[in-house]
Amino acid sequence: MLAGNCYAKGTYQEPAEFVSEAFSQQPEPQVIWINGELRKQIKSILQHNNLSKRIRYWRNQTRSVWVLEEVGKKKPITVGIIIDDNKITLLKVLIFRETRGWEVRYPFFTQQFNKLTLNNDNSLSETIDGVSGATLSVRALEKLARIALLLNNTTQSQAPSK
Amino acid sequence: MLNHTEDLKLDETVVESDFILDWYDINPHGSPVSYNAGDIWISQWNQQLFFNGINFFSHKEKLQGAVRIDDLIAIALDNFVLLLDNEAEIIELMPVTSSYSTIKIGIHNNKIILLDSDNKTYISNTDFTNWQAYELKGAVWTVPFNLSETQIATLKEEYRGQGLSLEKVILDLHSGRIFNAKWGVYIMDLSALLMMLLGISGTWVWWSRKSKMRRKKHYKKHH
Numbered sequence A: 001m002l003a004g005n006c007y008a009k010g011t012y013q014e015p016a017e018f019v020s021e022a023f024s025q026q027p028e029p030q031v032i033w034i035n036g037e038l039r040k041q042i043k044s045i046l047q048h049n050n051l052s053k054r055i056r057y058w059r060n061q062t063r064s065v066w067v068l069e070e071v072g073k074k075k076p077i078t079v080g081i082i083i084d085d086n087k088i089t090l091l092k093v094l095i096f097r098e099t100r101g102w103e104v105r106y107p108f109f110t111q112q113f114n115k116l117t118l119n120n121d122n123s124l125s126e127t128i129d130g131v132s133g134a135t136l137s138v139r140a141l142e143k144l145a146r147i148a149l150l151l152n153n154t155t156q157s158q159a160p161s162k
Numbered sequence B: 001m002l003n004h005t006e007d008l009k010l011d012e013t014v015v016e017s018d019f020i021l022d023w024y025d026i027n028p029h030g031s032p033v034s035y036n037a038g039d040i041w042i043s044q045w046n047q048q049l050f051f052n053g054i055n056f057f058s059h060k061e062k063l064q065g066a067v068r069i070d071d072l073i074a075i076a077l078d079n080f081v082l083l084l085d086n087e088a089e090i091i092e093l094m095p096v097t098s099s100y101s102t103i104k105i106g107i108h109n110n111k112i113i114l115l116d117s118d119n120k121t122y123i124s125n126t127d128f129t130n131w132q133a134y135e136l137k138g139a140v141w142t143v144p145f146n147l148s149e150t151q152i153a154t155l156k157e158e159y160r161g162q163g164l165s166l167e168k169v170i171l172d173l174h175s176g177r178i179f180n181a182k183w184g185v186y187i188m189d190l191s192a193l194l195m196m197l198l199g200i201s202g203t204w205v206w207w208s209r210k211s212k213m214r215r216k217k218h219y220k221k222h223h
Helices: A015-022 A036-046 A107-113 A135-157 B002-008 B018-023 B149-160 B166-175 B184-222
Strands: A029-033 A054-060 A063-071 A076-084 A087-096 B033-037 B040-045 B048-051 B054-058 B065-069 B072-076 B080-085 B090-095 B102-108 B111-116 B121-124 B131-133
Touching: A015 A063, A015 A076, A015 A087, A029 A135, A036 A135, A054 A135, A054 B090, A063 A135, A076 A135, A087 A107, A087 A135, A107 A135, B002 B166, B033 B065, B033 B072, B040 B065, B040 B072, B040 B149, B048 B149, B054 B149, B065 B102, B065 B111, B072 B102, B166 B184
Parallel strands: none
Antiparallel strands: A029 A054, A054 A063, A063 A076, A076 A087, B033 B040, B040 B048, B048 B054, B065 B072, B072 B080, B080 B090, B102 B111, B111 B121, B121 B131
């Protein structure tokens, strides 16, 4: 999972534009280092070891914005997630590079994430209905939603430091 | 032949022909580009990036330089800076602020500096999380260096990875995928149909000629 990668193909919204639209006045980016227990928890959500050591985010009081990536079947899907008061207020597919499973970018699917929170076992507070033929993309988006909520909770309880 | 793959060690034999490796697009094209980042050499050959000769990342953007600041290595690509630790673990793929492509990277006061194609300089903060425009004269930028023959051979070997087995080439030759992954099989299907057609038409020609000769003999005998 890498944050911030960008290709022109299948770009529905540039990550920078998504971030700037999320705030009336865009704050400076901060970073969270993915070490120790947090790294273990994220690995357990992702079910693989391919994750970067730090992740960039933007925060203004209770509102935080995350741009995360996870591979669906073969290629990474870039997703923008806005969290307010520990609840997802918007999840949007920004860049989709796969040849199948693109249905997950439509609001009928992404709206299911609105108002979701994170349970103590790092699962989502509600079940997400899948999309036929897009199982892997659905799974990737669910993982990213869980990670964003986990990171949001963590950054609220710790100051960003190396 | 394929029934004897294990006896003939076809699965263990690696193809070394440049022509076949080129055909499979396993051979890198052109020349690698390399920069020193302290005691580490960072290279790019086609889309593959190498850390001391070891392939660690793939990116379509061009390598523009690399620097080392303490335990951190910063690699400049056109629109990103890839941050690594000294074991080649990725810290972050950072987007750059400028809308122009980065063309050079350097160090200034223990911070990363970037020069874009619009000739503007940008400097990072101390945590390497953000960039800001910066007026700087006499900056020192990293420059590429020429790799030795041994280093090039190392990169080439690394680029090829596990290589291409003879078994794979023979299988592809049989299925037609060696010509093209998509329509190669149809060439082989067509060839197989043509072979069948040739067999049937040959038998038909032989049979019709034989029966004609028989009729001729019969005619000569009775007339």
